[in-house]
Amino acid sequence: xxxxxxxxxxxxxxxxxxxxxxxxxxxxxxxxxxxxxxxxxxxxxxxxxxxxxxxxxxxxxxxxxxxxxxxxxxxxxxxxxxxxxxxxxxxxxxxxxxxxxxxxxxxxxxxx
Amino acid sequence: xxxxxxxxxxxxxxxxxxxxxxxxxxxxxxxxxxxxxxxxxxxxxxxxxxxxxxxxxxxxxxxxxxxxxxxxxxxxxxxxxxxxxxxxxxxxxxxxxxxxxxxxxxxxxxxxxx
Numbered sequence: 467x468x469x470x471x472x473x474x475x476x477x478x479x480x481x482x483x484x485x486x487x488x489x490x491x492x493x494x495x496x497x498x499x500x501x502x503x504x505x506x507x508x509x510x511x512x513x514x515x516x517x518x519x520x521x522x523x524x525x526x527x528x529x530x531x532x533x534x535x536x537x538x539x540x541x542x543x544x545x546x547x548x549x550x551x552x553x554x555x556x557x558x559x560x561x562x563x564x565x566x567x568x569x570x571x572x573x574x575x576x577x578x
Numbered sequence: 579x580x581x582x583x584x585x586x587x588x589x590x591x592x593x594x595x596x597x598x599x600x601x602x603x604x605x606x607x608x609x610x611x612x613x614x615x616x617x618x619x620x621x622x623x624x625x626x627x628x629x630x631x632x633x634x635x636x637x638x639x640x641x642x643x644x645x646x647x648x649x650x651x652x653x654x655x656x657x658x659x660x661x662x663x664x665x666x667x668x669x670x671x672x673x674x675x676x677x678x679x680x681x682x683x684x685x686x687x688x689x690x691x692x
Contacts, residue, residue: 500680509582509668509683510621555621559679565611565636566681570620 478575485543485550487572492537493560500566501530501541502555510555513541543574551576581605582684584669589689597656599687601669609672610652611681612636612644614665621668627652659691 479485491499497518502510516523516530516539523530529542539556553571560567585600603610611626613636623636625644633644641663645653652671656663666688670681 498679502683507686507688509670509686512680512682515680557681565623565626568621570618 475570476573476575478577479546481546481548481576481578483546485541485546485574485576487541487543487554487574489539489541489556489569490537491539491556491558491560491567493558493567494537496537496558496560496567498559499530499532499539500557501528501539502557502568503550503552504555504571505552513554546574546576548576548578550574582669582671582682584667584684584687586687587685589687591656591659591689591691593658593660593691595656595659595691597659597689597691599654599656599667599669599689601652601654601671601684602650603652603669603671603682604650605671605673605682606649607671607673607682608649609674609681610646611670611672612642612652612654613668613670614638614663615668615686616665624654659689661691663689664691665689 500515501513504510514525514530521532527544531540553573555571556569557566582603609628612624613621622638624642627633627646643655666686668686669684672681
């Protein structure tokens with residue numbers, strides 16, 4: 467079946483460094499992608515999205531890159547801060563119906 | 579800002595009890611969703627609704643039912659709670675019916691079934 471996957475389950479970075487979280491998807495029909503951040507004990511929070519007619523989109527300290535050729539999505543966080551420690555999920559809309567497909571998440575740990 | 583609220587943050591119930599989880603959104607969204615989240619399994623869709631009184635099964639509907647009597651409210655019902663339904667339950671909503679777009683999540687309800 468179709469799947470959304472993350473390359474690394476955990477990522478540890480030093481405060482001030484840049485972080486890159488990766489996501490692979492398998493459905494070539496996917497045309498909308500979202501990154502969520504989930505802090506401990508809270509619900510997922512929308513960070514940034516990108517549509518398939520773009521290959522890059524920037525937000526505040528975050529950049530999402532989309533490579534449709536290899537079906538790969540990444541989230542870059544600049545100057546990572548302790549408050550960025552959380553689990554990050556990618557999601558895409560490849561399936562039919564109303565639901566999104568979510569990856570299992572990457573845990574980002576920012577160390578001082 | 580979109581606001582999705584859930585009736586309880588923590589809930590402890592006994593096996594066999596009927597459990598109601600309530601979700602309310604204030605953005606006039608047409609789509610609403612219920613997920614459960616378990617370690618190592620990620621988010622799994624239980625049910626969703628794209629309109630009042632409409633519902634669709636997700637990936638794991640067994641043991642659950644839902645109710646959507648008003649646009650802003652979507653309830654998840656565990657008819658007879660079992661220990662394997664101990665989990666984090668997340669409600670989400672998104673805008674236009676039939677469009678797969680950004681979903682906004684509530685804070686979650688952590689349910690423990692004893």
